[in-house]
Amino acid sequence: MSNEVNRMRIAWFTPLSTRSAIGEFSVHVTAELAKLANVEIWTSDEPPYHATDLTVVGYSGNSVDLNVLDHREVIIYNMGDYLPFHGHMHSVARRYPGVVILHDRVLHHLYAGMWLTETEQLPQAYVERMRMYYGHAGEKVARESLEGKRQPVWECDEEVLRYPLYEEAIVNARGVVTHSERQAAEIRQKWWGPVSSLHLPCYHEALRRVDDTFTKPPDGRIHIVTVGHVNPNKQIHRVVGLIAADEELAKRVHYTVVGPDDGFLDYVSDLRRLVDRHSDRVSIEILGWRPHDELEELMAKADLFVNLRYPSMEGSSASLMQQLAYARPVLCFDTGFFGELPDDAVARVQAGDFGQAAVTLKELVQDSGRRRRIGERGRQVAASYDERSYAAGLINVIQQSRHATPALSFVDSVAQELGHMQVDDRLPIFDEIAGDFGRVLTL
Amino acid sequence: MRVAIVNNQAPFVRGGAELLAEWLHDKLREYGHQAEIVRLPFQWNPCEKVLDHMLAARFVRLPNVDRVVALKFPAYYVPHDDKVMWLLHQFRQVYDLWGTPYQDFPDTPTGHRIRDAVIAADQFYLQEVRRIYTNSKIVGHRLNYYNGFGSDVLYPPLFDSDRCYCDDYRDYFFFPSRITAGKRQHVAAAAMAHVSGDARLVIAGQPETAQDLDRVMSVIHQHGLENRVEVIPRWITEEEKRRLLAGSRGVVYLPYGEDSYGYVTLEAFHARKPVITLADSGGVMELVEDGHNGRVVAGERDLALAMDELSGERVLAESLGQAALETIDRLKISWDRVIECLTK
Numbered sequence: 001m002s003n004e005v006n007r008m009r010i011a012w013f014t015p016l017s018t019r020s021a022i023g024e025f026s027v028h029v030t031a032e033l034a035k036l037a038n039v040e041i042w043t044s045d046e047p048p049y050h051a052t053d054l055t056v057v058g059y060s061g062n063s064v065d066l067n068v069l070d071h072r073e074v075i076i077y078n079m080g081d082y083l084p085f086h087g088h089m090h091s092v093a094r095r096y097p098g099v100v101i102l103h104d105r106v107l108h109h110l111y112a113g114m115w116l117t118e119t120e121q122l123p124q125a126y127v128e129r130m131r132m133y134y135g136h137a138g139e140k141v142a143r144e145s146l147e148g149k150r151q152p153v154w155e156c157d158e159e160v161l162r163y164p165l166y167e168e169a170i171v172n173a174r175g176v177v178t179h180s181e182r183q184a185a186e187i188r189q190k191w192w193g194p195v196s197s198l199h200l201p202c203y204h205e206a207l208r209r210v211d212d213t214f215t216k217p218p219d220g221r222i223h224i225v226t227v228g229h230v231n232p233n234k235q236i237h238r239v240v241g242l243i244a245a246d247e248e249l250a251k252r253v254h255y256t257v258v259g260p261d262d263g264f265l266d267y268v269s270d271l272r273r274l275v276d277r278h279s280d281r282v283s284i285e286i287l288g289w290r291p292h293d294e295l296e297e298l299m300a301k302a303d304l305f306v307n308l309r310y311p312s313m314e315g316s317s318a319s320l321m322q323q324l325a326y327a328r329p330v331l332c333f334d335t336g337f338f339g340e341l342p343d344d345a346v347a348r349v350q351a352g353d354f355g356q357a358a359v360t361l362k363e364l365v366q367d368s369g370r371r372r373r374i375g376e377r378g379r380q381v382a383a384s385y386d387e388r389s390y391a392a393g394l395i396n397v398i399q400q401s402r403h404a405t406p407a408l409s410f411v412d413s414v415a416q417e418l419g420h421m422q423v424d425d426r427l428p429i430f431d432e433i434a435g436d437f438g439r440v441l442t443l
Numbered sequence: 444m445r446v447a448i449v450n451n452q453a454p455f456v457r458g459g460a461e462l463l464a465e466w467l468h469d470k471l472r473e474y475g476h477q478a479e480i481v482r483l484p485f486q487w488n489p490c491e492k493v494l495d496h497m498l499a500a501r502f503v504r505l506p507n508v509d510r511v512v513a514l515k516f517p518a519y520y521v522p523h524d525d526k527v528m529w530l531l532h533q534f535r536q537v538y539d540l541w542g543t544p545y546q547d548f549p550d551t552p553t554g555h556r557i558r559d560a561v562i563a564a565d566q567f568y569l570q571e572v573r574r575i576y577t578n579s580k581i582v583g584h585r586l587n588y589y590n591g592f593g594s595d596v597l598y599p600p601l602f603d604s605d606r607c608y609c610d611d612y613r614d615y616f617f618f619p620s621r622i623t624a625g626k627r628q629h630v631a632a633a634a635m636a637h638v639s640g641d642a643r644l645v646i647a648g649q650p651e652t653a654q655d656l657d658r659v660m661s662v663i664h665q666h667g668l669e670n671r672v673e674v675i676p677r678w679i680t681e682e683e684k685r686r687l688l689a690g691s692r693g694v695v696y697l698p699y700g701e702d703s704y705g706y707v708t709l710e711a712f713h714a715r716k717p718v719i720t721l722a723d724s725g726g727v728m729e730l731v732e733d734g735h736n737g738r739v740v741a742g743e744r745d746l747a748l749a750m751d752e753l754s755g756e757r758v759l760a761e762s763l764g765q766a767a768l769e770t771i772d773r774l775k776i777s778w779d780r781v782i783e784c785l786t787k
Contacts (some may be wrong), residue, residue, distance in 0.1 A: 422563035429494045
């Protein structure tokens with residue numbers, strides 16, 4: 001009884017739609033976390049949801065009294081770069097600060113969408129935040145984007161990486177979790193609160209299912225698979241190009257692209273035309289979205305995965321963890337979380353070096369022993385990143401967060417008052433206060 | 444009611460606002476309330492320090508207080524659920540004094556941004572105030588003009604007005620005030636050079652600086668007015684002041700752009716003396732009506748004519764003085780009204 005009373009109450013904000021990978025992550029992690037604390041899941045999504053045994057609170061309408069959050073010891077926000085899943089969440093996070101799990105390195109599309117949509121035209125908010133976080137350069141590109149004087153920032157991967165806007169999600173946070181140490185280090189440079197990097201887990205359930213489906217009917221060709229939303233960032237057109245350009249690869253591999261194409265219809269059309277042009281020489285299929293069972297079957301048939309995100313805009317990759325579970329090598333760039341895995345757990349080449357990617361791909365196709373060694377090591381690494389260790393890491397973050405909350409609350413109060421006075425970093429007081437806080441909070 | 448009077452204080456500097464806070468404190472207690480004065484240190488030089496004090500005011504908490512009465516910038520930023528303001532001063536350097544010789548605030552990018560910050564803060568935080576009173580119409584007009592807030596005038600009374608009296612209308616005019624350029628004693632002295640009758644002028648007050656006194660004395664020496672203008676260059680006691688007031692023909696008071704009518708005016712009216720002032724003296728005109736309870740004139744020569752007129756017609760001085768006393772009742776300048784407004 002007393003244990004029950006003393007257990008921490010956690011409100012876990014997340015997308016829960018079956019279309020959301022973050023939703024899937026949430027049900028796995030909260031199931032472990034619920035062994036250590038009282039957890040309820042808050043979502044603004046409409047059903048169908050990922051299945052969970054925990055209480056689910058829908059908060060998109062006015063039916064829920066958000067004041068109950070005052071009685072939760074910890075609030076955790078799972079932030080990603082997708083407005084329909086994370087827009088409401090951001091509004092709540094502003095009122096009820098909590099620990100923010102950053103699932104993406106870039107949240108520019110979320111916030112640009114929030115401030116620039118037809119229903120909520122706040123272009124000045126967009127310009128102001130770009131100035132606040134990135135100075136004059138940020139303000140300039142924001143203005144020019146809005147005035148049509150340049151390609152909008154939000155349409156260019158390199159630009160959104162330069163102006164990721166994740167700062168907006170953490171500005172009043174009580175703790176931050178990333179899935180990449182590089183990202184955590186970057187955030188520590190500009191934010192005082194506790195920042196931790198936790199490995200995105202490879203779900204037990206996924207490992208077990210892989211064991212059950214781990215068969216590969218031989219059909220003569222090496223099966224290469226790319227999984228996930230089909231968009232230019234995954235560089236699928238480059239992979240098609242390098243297969244088509246190499247006679248041996250063209251003859252020996254079958255390349256499957258599986259995943260939804262929402263939002264990038266032009267790209268997918270171009271991709272299909274590209275494949276058609278080479279259809280007499282290559283074996284490539286673009287399948288679009290597939291049900292979970294079918295997806296798993298496709299992945300089980302793979303000999304290797306290609307996951308060449310460039311530039312990398314995610315904190316980590318749930319699909320990468322899933323691919324590692326299949327004990328198949330993953331060809332990836334040395335960027336983001338991909339660059340932080342042990343050297344022998346993936347087949348990694350320098351970010352953006354497609355020539356080297358082609359060489360490595362060919363070597364993997366030719367060398368089954370190398371494929372097996374990398375694949376087995378990858379699975380071993382993935383198995384060590386499980387939900388239990390993630391939940392334990394989170395508890396540690398929560399403890400740090402609770403320790404830091406009084407100081408962070410005070411910083412927020414000062415920031416709020418300075419905001420009312422419209423004082424910003426153009427006045428000396430800003431740096432003086434920042435310096436004072438820096439000294440006090442690091443004592 | 445437990446009332447906290449919130450005011451600024453520059454240590455070891457006292458002026459009208461500090462005096463008013465103390466009077467209000469004593470009167471609140473006299474009327475049966477509990478009262479405390481909360482004084483916040485304020486320094487505005489260098490200009491960057493203004494922001495420190497604004498921010499500090501926002502982090503003051505006043506528990507166990509039913510009502511806050513805030514008097515000045517930036518003390519009026521102190522948060523409280525039940526706050527009324529009896530506004531004596533905004534930060535005039537960034538409002539009406541900006542762009543004038545009295546700006547006394549750097550015209551630099553930093554100065555401009557601090558000015559913007561003060562205006563933004565006034566704009567935002569004054570919304571928290573339940574009701575705004577001003578000590579004069581001019582302060583109220585300024586608040587409305589620059590910030591768009593409405594207010595009611597609540598004139599500050601004297602603490603002990605019943606101690607002012609009139610015992611005669613002799614041949615001298617009295618100018619009691621701190622001697623400084625802004626009060627323009629040198630203008631009054633210069634006017635005496637144009638006075639044709641027997642009128643004399645008595646100037647009494649602590650010089651703010653040696654230069655301020657020199658300015659007045661050099662005018663006197665320049666025009667050979669040593670026998671007609673007497674300067675008492677020190678603080679005079681309340682008793683001395685009341686005695687000099689009581690025997691005077693009238694009072695000369697010429698501040699430049701004064702926010703309020705000034706205690707000098709009110710003391711003169713309580714002593715049934717007409718007040719001669721200049722048309723650009725600001726809040727003084729809220730009490731002084733030309734030809735009714737005093738004279739409002741345009742410059743040195745008109746000032747001299749007015750002194751000559753009152754000096755030559757004692758009955759006129761007496762009649763304007765009687766009207767001056769009645770003005771106080773007409774404008775309801777009383778502690779009854781102040782306490783009622785600030786505690787209702």
